[in-house]
Amino acid sequence: VLGIAIQLGIEQGKRLAMQGLKTDFDMLKMAHDICKPVILRLTNDG
Numbered sequence: 358v359l360g361i362a363i364q365l366g367i368e369q370g371k372r373l374a375m376q377g378l379k380t381d382f383d384m385l386k387m388a389h390d391i392c393k394p395v396i397l398r399l400t401n402d403g
Contacts, residue, residue: 359399366392 370388 359396362395362399363392366395 366388369391370384373387374384
């Protein structure tokens with residue numbers, strides 16, 4: 358399940374990057390910001 362959440366975050370990051378994010382750092386930060394609450398929710402749920 359965790360892998361799926363990370364994969365979704367990566368896909369979302371790619372989509373945002375294609376919409377004009379300037380740098381890889383911005384893309385990684387955005388993907389991290391998207392993934393973090395999902396991962397926290399998964400770990401909290403057990």
